[in-house]
Amino acid sequence: MKTSFVERTIAGLSNGMDFAAFADTSAQARTGLLQRVDPRVKVAGILALIVAVATTHSLVAITAVFLLAVALAVASRVSPMDLAKWVWMPVLLFSGLIALPAVFLTPGDRLGSLPVTAQGLRTASFLLLRAETAVSLSSLLVLTTRWAHLLKALRVLRLPVVLVVILGMTYRYIFLMLETALDMFESRESRTVGVLEPADRRRLASATVGVLLSKSYQLSSEVHLAMQSRGFRGEVYLLDEFAARSVDWLWLGFFFAVAATAAWVGR
Amino acid sequence: MGGALMFLVENAVFRYQGVVALDGVSLEIAEGKRSVLLGANGSGKSTLLRILDGLCYPESGRITFRGDTIDQASLERDEFAQAFRRRVGLVFQNPDVQLFNPTVLDEIAFGPLQMRWPKDDILKRVEATMATMEITHLKDRPPHRLSGGEKKRVAIASVLVLDPEVLLLDEPTAALDPRSQSQIIDLLIGWGGGRKTVITATHDLGLVEDIADDCFLLQQGRLVAHAAPSVILKDEALLRAANLIHEHRHAHPSLGLTAGEHTHPHAHRT
Amino acid sequence: MHIPDGYLSPSTCAALYAGSTPFWYASLNKMKRRLNTQAVPLLSVFAAFSFVIMMFNLPLPGGTTGHAVGMGIAAIVLGPWGSILAISVALAIQAIFFGDGGITAIGANCFNMAIAGSLMAYAVYRVIAGGAAIESSRRVAAAAVAGYCAINVSALLAAIEFGIQPALFHDASGAPLYAPYPLHIALPAMMIGHLTIAGLAEAIVSGGVVAYLQHAEPALLRSTAPGAAIAGESAGWSGTRPLWIALGVLLVLTPLGILAAGAAWGEWMPEDFSSPAARQQMAAASANQAPPAQAPAGLQRLATIWTAPMPRYAPPMLKSPQFGYILSAMAGTGLIVLAFLTGTWIFTRVRR
Numbered sequence: 001m002k003t004s005f006v007e008r009t010i011a012g013l014s015n016g017m018d019f020a021a022f023a024d025t026s027a028q029a030r031t032g033l034l035q036r037v038d039p040r041v042k043v044a045g046i047l048a049l050i051v052a053v054a055t056t057h058s059l060v061a062i063t064a065v066f067l068l069a070v071a072l073a074v075a076s077r078v079s080p081m082d083l084a085k086w087v088w089m090p091v092l093l094f095s096g097l098i099a100l101p102a103v104f105l106t107p108g109d110r111l112g113s114l115p116v117t118a119q120g121l122r123t124a125s126f127l128l129l130r131a132e133t134a135v136s137l138s139s140l141l142v143l144t145t146r147w148a149h150l151l152k153a154l155r156v157l158r159l160p161v162v163l164v165v166i167l168g169m170t171y172r173y174i175f176l177m178l179e180t181a182l183d184m185f186e187s188r189e190s191r192t193v194g195v196l197e198p199a200d201r202r203r204l205a206s207a208t209v210g211v212l213l214s215k216s217y218q219l220s221s222e223v224h225l226a227m228q229s230r231g232f233r234g235e236v237y238l239l240d241e242f243a244a245r246s247v248d249w250l251w252l253g254f255f256f257a258v259a260a261t262a263a264w265v266g267r
Numbered sequence: 268m269g270g271a272l273m274f275l276v277e278n279a280v281f282r283y284q285g286v287v288a289l290d291g292v293s294l295e296i297a298e299g300k301r302s303v304l305l306g307a308n309g310s311g312k313s314t315l316l317r318i319l320d321g322l323c324y325p326e327s328g329r330i331t332f333r334g335d336t337i338d339q340a341s342l343e344r345d346e347f348a349q350a351f352r353r354r355v356g357l358v359f360q361n362p363d364v365q366l367f368n369p370t371v372l373d374e375i376a377f378g379p380l381q382m383r384w385p386k387d388d389i390l391k392r393v394e395a396t397m398a399t400m401e402i403t404h405l406k407d408r409p410p411h412r413l414s415g416g417e418k419k420r421v422a423i424a425s426v427l428v429l430d431p432e433v434l435l436l437d438e439p440t441a442a443l444d445p446r447s448q449s450q451i452i453d454l455l456i457g458w459g460g461g462r463k464t465v466i467t468a469t470h471d472l473g474l475v476e477d478i479a480d481d482c483f484l485l486q487q488g489r490l491v492a493h494a495a496p497s498v499i500l501k502d503e504a505l506l507r508a509a510n511l512i513h514e515h516r517h518a519h520p521s522l523g524l525t526a527g528e529h530t531h532p533h534a535h536r537t
Numbered sequence: 538m539h540i541p542d543g544y545l546s547p548s549t550c551a552a553l554y555a556g557s558t559p560f561w562y563a564s565l566n567k568m569k570r571r572l573n574t575q576a577v578p579l580l581s582v583f584a585a586f587s588f589v590i591m592m593f594n595l596p597l598p599g600g601t602t603g604h605a606v607g608m609g610i611a612a613i614v615l616g617p618w619g620s621i622l623a624i625s626v627a628l629a630i631q632a633i634f635f636g637d638g639g640i641t642a643i644g645a646n647c648f649n650m651a652i653a654g655s656l657m658a659y660a661v662y663r664v665i666a667g668g669a670a671i672e673s674s675r676r677v678a679a680a681a682v683a684g685y686c687a688i689n690v691s692a693l694l695a696a697i698e699f700g701i702q703p704a705l706f707h708d709a710s711g712a713p714l715y716a717p718y719p720l721h722i723a724l725p726a727m728m729i730g731h732l733t734i735a736g737l738a739e740a741i742v743s744g745g746v747v748a749y750l751q752h753a754e755p756a757l758l759r760s761t762a763p764g765a766a767i768a769g770e771s772a773g774w775s776g777t778r779p780l781w782i783a784l785g786v787l788l789v790l791t792p793l794g795i796l797a798a799g800a801a802w803g804e805w806m807p808e809d810f811s812s813p814a815a816r817q818q819m820a821a822a823s824a825n826q827a828p829p830a831q832a833p834a835g836l837q838r839l840a841t842i843w844t845a846p847m848p849r850y851a852p853p854m855l856k857s858p859q860f861g862y863i864l865s866a867m868a869g870t871g872l873i874v875l876a877f878l879t880g881t882w883i884f885t886r887v888r889r
Contacts, residue, residue, distance in 0.1 A: 005602045008594040016592060019635065024409070047640070054641050055547045057708050087636060095541060102717035108710065119712035126714055130543025135636045142634055146407065148369035150633075162565070162577065168369040169581035170588070170626050171634070175411035176363055177589040201596035206745025209593070209607075212586060213614065213746060214754050220582035222364040224575050225322045229359075230425065231352040231381030233345070234574045239376045240386070367578070 005201065006189050013182050017175070019086060026143040032076035034144035038248040039153035045255025046141045047157070052259035053133050058266025059122070062129045065262055069136040076144045087139045088132060095131040099124040147171055152238055165236040173219070180215060184208050270298030271333065273433060273464050274319055278328035281314055288314040289325065290488035298432075299461030303475050303496065304468040306485035307510040312468035313360065315485070316435045319466065320357040353382055356426035360437040362418035366410035371402065371421050374410070378429045396428040416447025423454070433464045440471060452477055470511060475500060484509055538695055538727070538735075539631065540646055542639030544716045545698055546706040553698070554644030560652045561625065564618040580619065584626035587611060591627065595738045603734045608654035608691070609662070609684030609743030613761050614750075617659040624651035645698060649691040658687035658743075662761065671755050671765050677748045684743030685736045692731035699723040 029035055034042065049069075053062055073083055108119030141150065151168050155161070188204065196204065274296040281289040289311045296302055304312040317323050318330055321337045330337045332351065342348045359365045368374040375396060379389040397403040400420045410418065419439070426434065439455070440448040455478040458465050467478055475482060475496045482499045484492035486509040492499055499505065506512045545553075568576040587607050594602040611620035625647045632638040638646050665679035700720030703713035718726065750757050759765070 005594040005596045008602065009592070012592045012594065013589070016635065023634070024412075050542065050640055051547065054542060054550070057714060090636075091541070095543075099717070102713075105722070106712065106717055108712065119710055120717075122708070122710065122712035123714075123717040126712070127543055127717065130715075131541050131639075134542030134639055134641070138633065138636060138640055142636075146370075147634070148373065148407075148409070151369065160565075166577060166581050166584070166622075166626055167630065168373075169367050169578065170584040171630060172367060172369055172410060173582050173585035174588050174630070175409075177585045179411070181589050181593075198596065198598065198600075202741055202745060205593065205595050206742060207749055209590060209610070209742060210746045210749030210753060212589065213610065213750070213757070216582045216586040217754075217757060219364065220575070220579045222359070222361070223367050223578040223582065225317070226359055226365045226367065227377075227578060228574065229320055229322060229352065229357045230378040230429070231349060232377075232574060233348065233381070234569075235381075236577065237380040239373060239380060239389070367581075 004189075004195070005205065006185050010182060010185050010189065013178050013185070017178055017182075020175070022082070022086070023142050024146070026076075026078055026082075027146045029077040032078075032144060034072055034076040034140065037144075037251050038242055038244045039145050039149040040156040040242055041244065041248045041252045041255070042141055042145055043150070043153040044156055045252055045259075046137050048256055048259040049262075050134050050137050052262040053130055053137070055263050056266030058262070059125055059129060061262040061265045062126075062133055065258065066129065066133040066136060068258065069133060069140055073136070073140055073143070076140070078140075078143050083136065083139065087135050091131050091135050092128075095128050099127040102127070149241070152241065155238070161238055162236050164238060169223075176219075177212065177216070181208070181212060184211065270300070270461070270464075272296075273298050273333060275331045276315075276319070276328070277330075279315070279318060279325040279330065280327045281311075281318065281323065281325045283314070287488050289318070291328070292485075292488070292490050293328075294483055294490060294493065296464065296466060298464055300481055301455070301459055301465045301479045302467070302481040302483060303479035304466060304483050304485055305470070305472075305475060305499065305509075305511065306468070307470050309487070310470075310485040310509070311488040312485050313437050314488075316357060316437050316466065316468050320355055320435055321351060322357070349382065353378075353429045354431055355433040355435065356429060356431035357435040358423055358426055358437065358439060360441055362415075362422040363410070365422045365425065366413075366418060369409055370406065371397075371408050371410070371413070372406040374421060375425045375428050378425060382429065392428050392430075396424045400424040400427070416443055416450070419443060419447060419451065423451075431463075433466070434458070436465070436467045438469055438471075439467060440469070440474065472500060472506070472511060486510070538692065538731075539628070539638030540642040540649075540695060540698070542641050544639070544702070545642060545645055546702060546715050547641065549698060549702070549715075550641045550645060553648045557625075557644045557648045557652060560621055561647075564621040567618040568622060579615075580622050580626065583611065583615060583619065583623040584630070587623050587627040588630060590742075591631070595742055597734065597737050597741065601734060603738030605684070605735070605738040605742040606650055606654065606688065606691075607742065608650065608687040609658045609680055609739060610746050612655045612658040612683070612687070613662055613680055613743070613747060614757050616761055617655050620655035620659070621651050624655060645695075649694040649698075653694055654687040654691045657690045658683040659761070661686045666762065668764050671758050671762055672751045676751070676758070676762070677744045680747040681740040681744030684739035688735050688739040689728070689731050692727050692735065693724075696720075696724045696727035699727070 026032075027035060049065060053065055056062060070080060070083070074080065102124045103117075103120040104115050106117050106120035106123050108117035110117055111121075145153070148168065151164050151171070154164055154167070185208065188208075272295060274294075276292060276294050278291045278293055279289050280287070280291055292311070292315060304315060306312045314323070318325055319332075321330075321332075321342055324338050332355065335341065335347070337351070342351065366374055368377055372393065375393045376389055379392060384392075394403070397406060400423060402417065402420050402424060405413065405417060405421065410421070413421065423439075436455075439451050443451065452474065455465065455467065459480075465478075467474070469475070479496055482492075482494060482496045483490055484499055484505065491509065492502075492505060503512065565576075568580065572579060590607040590610075591604060593604065595605055597603050606624065608620065608624065611623055615623060628638060628646050628651060629643055632640055632643050632646070662679050662683035665682055666676045669675040669679075697720070699716040699718065700723035702716040703719050706714045708714055716723065747758065
């Protein structure tokens with residue numbers, strides 16, 4: 001049965017909320033390895049690894065970092081099954097599809113009688129491996145760090161405070177919007193009998209977006225008043241909660257050492 | 268018991284998108300009093316609360332707080348604004364509007380951060396307030412993972428942490444389950460005896476006598492009555508005109524009561 | 538399209554981060570100056586809105602569905618600077634938290650979609666809408682076209698970013714290190730999907746939402762409609778003549794493409810390897826590396842597979858290359874649209 005765009009949207013929105021719930025639970029696992037590391041160290045370290053993976057010319061180095069990411073995930077109570085479901089499969093479907101033609105189309109040295117070139121295989125491997133490794137690394141960050149802490153840790157990258165505050169508020173209100181949108185679609189779904197005409201479908205979609213837009217405007221005005229009521233006059237501040245321990249410095253050293261090695265090996 | 272004059276409202280008129288929300292309202296609030304702004308939806312009570320909190324300004328008339336005029340000009344002065352914002356706190360009807368930070372801890376700390384208090388002070392006060400409102404176990408939760416009652420308690424905490432002299436509450440029990448409602452009511456009762464000046468806007472007649480010593484009845488932007496709660500609650504004609512009650516016939520068959528004269532059953536806690 | 542990690546080289550990513558930063562800073566300052574304390578809550582809530590919109594499946598003609606970014610709506614309601622920030626924040630959260638788009642590619646995605654997209658949408662909207670009344674149908678059309686152009690400009694930029702990767706970044710054996718397809722594959726591959734599906738989605742959502750706001754909340758349309766005529770005074774479609782003229786001028790100027798020296802890099806024919814003039818061109822375009830003495834065997838074989846009906850963009854019958862170029866441009870776009878419409882027509886027939 002053909003699913004309507006409403007059903008597909010509902011599925012997409014619910015999926016987003018499910019992932020957020022999963023990430024939040026995962027980030028609180030008390031016995032996880034990375035959960036206990038200072039968020040600032042994780043941000044700097046994992047970013048260094050991602051950059052190294054993007055820079056290196058060595059497939060071996062990329063694979064090694066990928067395996068490290070998997071190992072760290074398992075040690076942080078994230079099962080490979082979950083990683084596969086949320087992270088690897090979507091990337092495989094997307095980047096795999098894009099990388100596949102390159103195997104045949106890239107000019108170079110043919111392999112035997114197949115219309116495949118060695119260069120094509122290398123190029124496809126680079127694309128797919130880099131994509132998978134990078135997402136695995138960023139998932140590590142997200143699955144072992146609570147979003148509020150992750151945001152504050154971004155300050156270590158010299159992001160302006162106002163931007164961190166905006167990111168936090170945006171994230172918070174994404175959930176309100178997701179719920180509102182889901183409610184609107186679900187109530188419409190239950191009231192519709194049969195299939196809508198195409199023009200009506202488009203009008204429904206536009207109207208839903210329009211209603212969300214109006215609510216957004218209203219919400220932002222109200223939030224503005226609430227902020228002012230508690231003293232907001234334009235300056236934003238963050239409550240600094242981090243205290244690095246010596247083991248955190250060791251982790252930082254570890255991340256940077258691996259990143260440097262990966263980049264140097266494939267220079 | 269007459270304390271100092273906290274609020275003086277003189278002939279406030281406020282229009283919103285062409286509709287008159289307040290049509291020349293005048294009232295006085297004394298220090299330490301607990302007052303209720305009683306009115307149906309659209310009576311202007313929310314608007315009045317926001318005007319008292321300096322969030323919008325009447326197009327004519329004036330508001331003073333402890334003798335100082337509250338208007339756009341006065342709230343531009345940093346020192347005055349900061350003091351005012353700390354001394355007067357407003358709990359909005361919709362908690363989602365008031366919980367805009369990523370976690371409960373951040374939310375409660377927002378006000379103190381704006382007041383530029385030292386970090387250790389802030390953490391101490393936040394922890395004390397969380398204990399009072401019994402939400403310490405929620406401190407790392409994001410707002411979208413809180414129940415309605417929890418959100419309300421966090422919203423109240425976020426205002427209480429500043430230790431305001433005046434608490435303004437807009438429909439504090441709306442959309443809450445009965446247990447959460449009674450918790451809030453207990454709080455409001457607890458602020459009696461001159462501990463804080465409290466002004467609550469509500470249309471819930473059942474609340475009024477418990478939480479207030481003084482009642483202002485609003486109808487379509489006008490103040491139509493000002494008296495003790497017991498006086499106003501007895502005046503059925505007045506309440507009907509203000510759209511706060513209506514006549515209806517019903518029975519409680521499970522209790523053996525037939526349609527007609529009867530009192531409504533409820534439980535008491537002594 | 539959200540570019541993932543690994544598709545663009547670090548230097549490309551860095552360049553696009555550097556290119557985006559001045560826009561980010563300028564936008565933030567402008568918003569703070571215009572809105573003062575309201576900037577923070579407005580941008581946050583709109584970024585959240587933007588994020589959620591990108592997850593909607595939108596129904597398109599022919600029964601397909603597509604996703605829109607919301608550049609048109611954001612630019613029309615918030616103005617270009619607010620739109621740049623709101624969409625950038627949404628993209629950043631998608632990348633960091635949901636893995637949709639790469640972390641190293643945040644600068645690139647923001648540059649293509651948030652920045653170029655917003656500016657394009659705003660410019661096109663203002664030009665086409667002119668001084669029309671807030672409620673006029675001209676504004677709806679302007680919004681639709683603005684959304685369409687914006688998403689295609691974003692796709693074009695992404696396609697160019699992809700297309701230059703193989704030439705610039707390959708390892709010693711010649712294998713491309715990042716995006717593996719050269720321009721002449723990347724461009725059509727990206728553009729076909731966006732000129733049709735994604736473009737339609739963006740157009741429909743932009744136009745549809747403006748139409749909705751016109752009767753539900755016209756005040757939200759006011760900030761990007763200075764000097765809009767009052768309802769009743771007809772501004773309608775009058776005054777659009779300059780636009781059609783501008784479009785015509787653009788079409789006539791497309792032959793300027795011929796002036797771009799010689800053949801595009803990588804788009805040589807086997808014969809070019811034997812012609813000294815062409816060889817010189819190749820060398821000059823390839824950092825002075827001499828091309829192989831003979832055309833690579835693979836190239837020779839593939840070159841004869843397909844003889845385009847319009848070789849070198851000049852239909853055989855026409856003598857004037859310039860005229861042929863224009864005609865090809867129009868025919869090319871028309872063919873794409875026709876193919877798409879035919880395809881969906883067939884698809885819906887089959888499904889019923």
